[in-house]
Amino acid sequence: MLKSLFIALAQRGLQAFFVAVIVGVVSFAMMQALPGDAAFRIAAGRYGYDMMDAAAAEAVRLELGLNRPFLVQLRDWLWTLAQFDLGESFVYGGPVSQKIATQLGFSLLLAAGAVITSLLFALPIGIAAGLSPGGVIDRISLAVSILLRAIPAFALGIVLVLIFSVQLKLFPVAGFRGFSYLILPSLTLGLGLAAVSNRVVRDAVVEAMSTEWRLFARTKGLSANVTMRRHVLRNASLPVVTYVGVQMAYLVEGVVIVETVFAWPGIGHALVHAIFARDIAMVQGTALTLGLIYVVLNLVIDITCRGIDPRSQMT
């Protein structure tokens, strides 16, 4: 068991190294391939349109060495990276690592909030629906899921703010000064996620309920309850855990709109701004971090699935 865990860790470690190099080189090449003059974009991001002009762009070009050949710039970036340094933000100054640490923390917090919220809805509803497929709960939850999935997160966020902040005055509209600020953005994202994951849970439960081993468990005399807890839920949880992992990955990088609506200082929002402003160091650092987080998430899912499924521990 331990040995197989080590192998898994080593595999993922190697994977992390390749991800770092490939993401770094590819995103660098993509930033270079974008149309427009990077020095102009960086100057625009720094000084704003009231102060930015061609002279500012030239000053930026000189300061950051953007006139150097592409390969020299890439080599220098890789060299600093090899020293575990992500460099300084081209637009805002200051270490990239420090900015990413702050933003990633907020993004992970929001992602965790969203996944927990989604599970609070998806698990009970999905299990109830899965236990009687075609029943009332199943059909209602399907209809509501389709509806929620069809509403863009942006619109859903504003509706929730109108209800819970403006009318009921329960939660703050936007910002991040305390726990209460996490609730509405988590709910906005969580409802959208639950709309899909409750169906995943439901399908997994339906499948587990119709298997022969379940029939065997019941026949050998286990009560419906015990069968449910020991066998059905355990088996059904495998696809669900994998799916939640996928959602986590999507959440960490793909919630730009929700971060913007709730003025949440997350990494997705920062990445989009960095791309617009051609903050190459920030884009590189962020892409690298997100790539590595994928690797870590994969590892966590692997380990969790191993824990749930005893069959995989025997190999």
Next chain:
Amino acid sequence: MYIYSRAVYFVIALFFSTIAIAEARKSVTIAAPWEVASYDPAVSGFAIQKLQIMENLVDADESGKLRPGLATSWRVSDDALTWTFELRDGVTFHDGTPFSADAAILALNRAWQQPGVLAKAPITGIVKVDNAVVFTLDKRFSALPAILAHATTIVPALSAFDAEGNPSALIGTGPFQVTEFTPPQSIELVRNDGYWGDAPLIEAASYLAAGRAETRALLAESGDADMVFTLDPSGFSRLADIDSVQTVAVPIPRVVTLKVNSGHPFFNAPRARQALSLAIDRDGIATAITRFPEAAAGQLFPPALNAWHDTSLPPLVHDMEAAKALLTDLGWAPGPDGILERDGERFSILLRTFPDRPELPLIAAVLQNSWREIGIELEISVANYSEIPAGHQDGTLHVALYARNYGLTPDPIGTVFQDFGVGGGDWGAMGWENAEVAQALGSIAATGDAKARTEDIAKVARVLHEELPLIPIVWYQHTVSIASGLKGVIIDPLQRSYNLSKVSWDE
């Protein structure tokens, strides 16, 4: 169960409402669209200054009148090439270190070396003499004190820089000091009890950058933010109907303008530019898009720029027939598809604009429609705003739509000089030069004499109005919502300060 959940509900409600009440009386929350992500005055100075964290040598009131800041007085030598700013004694930074000429010299030299207002002034040196800062110039430049009121010339403490000399903290001398900074979204402030001037009336303040106009309107409506800046038209009209907030629209010296490449064969005649201008329905744009009908720009300089706005100029008008006639005079005739042609060339042009100000692409679409009627085919490119100076530099630009702020410094001469002086400017004239204007701008920049300045300013405004190197479209309003009960609010048309140190809550 029912009673229990009701009780929980009340406890929760009480919890949040007590926080709201407790905070409301001592602190103010501001929401605005601008993100703050840097410690560097060159990048974030606009916000650091507005929040009164750091201060300038020279301050300005809301009418643009200069007043002492960290400098108590200033004087210029007889040849007008040396300026001396005497510094205020007994001022300390938020970390307790004393304000000194060294801090001022470091900040100003940094600002001078970076792109910005100081870099464009004819400065040859900034040095310390006793407790004064001395500027030497190679040309007379009367607007120097006004430039020292600009956001990029604020003075951080020496301790606000790291070992490499990069800005690494927000430490200033202002009435508010920073307790927490979460780039790019928020800044938390408390009152600086050691402030040299009038102490603020509120104890604390916070700034939240909310990029979406919808979010800002909701922050105002829910009472989460007490002052909300830059509302979109729908949010503004919605908030106008809500009792708990007041809405205000203050004219500011910013104008939506069309830059025309006057060196291009299509536009090199003033009549061609006049034709473009005549085919713009400014009233329609001001009513339907920016929603302040009185802000249709009859001339370039907005009324908020009182010294430069000339009420004697006849406002620019909308007259499609006159526009067509001018183009016919210039030799253009409609081709088979209605688009004008001349010597085998189609009147087909590209307009560059950007989406950061959401009204700009909409205005561009209006221009596309109107100009189609007079036979001009307009293609629109909505991209990054740096495409405009880039197009100016490489000469490929036809027309560009953007918003220009003539109130960057209390005296706009620096900006106007850049835009319309010899060679034009990235955000000003292109392929257009006028000896009379260049000469008048030179004298305005050199002299402090009010009467001579007024005459020259009138001359500049008149020529720009006739020749239209930039075609003005609408002036801007600064839209703000203010929580009822907040007293002493001053909305600064120059956008230099939120004036938080003057506001207080009704008892």
